[in-house]
Amino acid sequence: MKFIEAGVLNVAYMDVGPKSGVPAILLHGFPYDVHSYDEVSVILANRGFRCIVPYLRGYGPTQYLSPQTPRSGQQGALAFDLRSLMVALEIPQAILAGYDWGGRAACIAAALWPEKVRGLVSGGVAYNIQNIPAAYRPASPEDEHLWWYQYYFHTERGRNGLAENREDLTRLLWQQWSPTWEFSRRTFRETSESFDNPDFVDTVIHSYRHRFGLVEGDPAYEKIEVLLTAQPKINVPAIALLGADDGVSPPRQSRGHETNFNGYYDARVIDGVGHNLPQESPEAFAAAIIEIADRTEP
Template sequence: MNFVEAGQLNVAYKDVGEKSGIPTLLLHGFPYDVHSYDDVSTILADHGHRCIIPYLRGYGPTRYLSPKTPRSGQQGALAFDLQALLQALDIPRAILAGYDWGGRAACIVAALWPEKVRGVVSGGVAYNIQNIPAANRPASPADEQLWWYQYYFQSERGRAGLHENREELIRLLWQQWSPTWNFSQNTFQQTCESFENPDFVETVIHSYRHRFGLVAGDPAFEAIEAVLATQPKITVPTLALLGVDDGVSPPRHSQGHEANFSGFYEARVVKGAGHNLPQEDPEAFAAAVIEISDRTKG
């Protein structure tokens, strides 16, 4: 495990592959961790990539540097963390690949700082930037029921449930979001260690409340959030991978997202995979990263 101070955090990260390899950031989501990329990073390292795999804020050994820093999980914070990590590691330009929270960070950095990004692989949702000003517009009842956990987290009952029953709750989410993934108890427990981070609950709860505009964000990210409210286009080459069996972000949620991209963009469905794409189908995820790398040589 490696550590580096970046922005508001002391970031814990795995570094897989030769240091001279193609810089590739692999970004996990909620409620997962760096083990989502154990197989992907091995494949990519064999193809000449240097894989940096950070624990996001509130997960695993990553820690806030100051007790005064708001435990914010808002999208602007995730993007700030990612660009700060690139700067701290002296990586001027990288491939960004992620899903869920990690995919959101990748999309935002690509939209706001395209000079830092060679290409993007976005898992689960193609254009993964929240439209917070429109967050209270109702979706179809079929979609609303997929997001029950987000509504649960708006209440203090939900906060207590995540704190007291986190393993049972997270196992349920894994099962619902990836119904065809037969993960082992060892696989689950390996990742559950990351949820013992002392700031996990507060960071998660803030994330799900902020995206509905129900709590204030960290003032440090107001400028970023203001730009994100305009839904900026992504100009760098992007491949979206959408799991056919995704129980929280099914492929239909990415219909029409091509309008948010002005460069190369393609969305592909992955059969037999759900929400945790890199761990469920590491070959498909790694192949997408390699393809983006090949498309952006030079």
């Protein structure tokens, strides 16, 4: 594990593979951590890639540099963190791959700063940029009930539940979101230690309240948030990986997302896989990154 100051964070990250390799930044989601990419990074490193796998804000050893920085989990903050990490590591361009929160950061960077993105692998949701002005437009009841945890987090009861029962709650989400993944107690515990970060609860709660317009965002990211209200197109080559058994973001939720991509785009449903795509199917996830690299080779 390595650490680097980037933006408002001291970022903890894994750096796997040759320094001269094609950079691939692998971004985890909620409630997961860098262990999602243990196998993916080995596969890619053996193919000559340099894999950067950071703990997101509020997770694991990653820390805010100042106690005055708002513990924001909004999408603009995640994108800012990703761009800041690339600058700090002096990586001018990379393949970005992620799912859930990490997929959102990757999609935003691909849409707003395409010169920094060689290609994109988006897991779980193809176009993973929140449309916050439309947050109160209801989805189908079939989809609404999948998001019970988000509505729970809107309440102080939910905040207290996450604070007091974070291990039981996050394990339940793993089970609901990946019903066909038989993960071990050890596998879960390796990741759940990351939720002991003192800023985990505040960052998570802010994320799920901000996306519904229930709380203000950090003014530092307001320019990014304004740009995202236009739902900008993604112009870099992209592959979307959708888990057939995803219990929170089933493939049907990505129907029609192809209109948000220009250039090469392909959406693939992975059978027998739930929400945690890279950990459940590391071969398929790594293969998509390798394909993007081949398609964009100078």
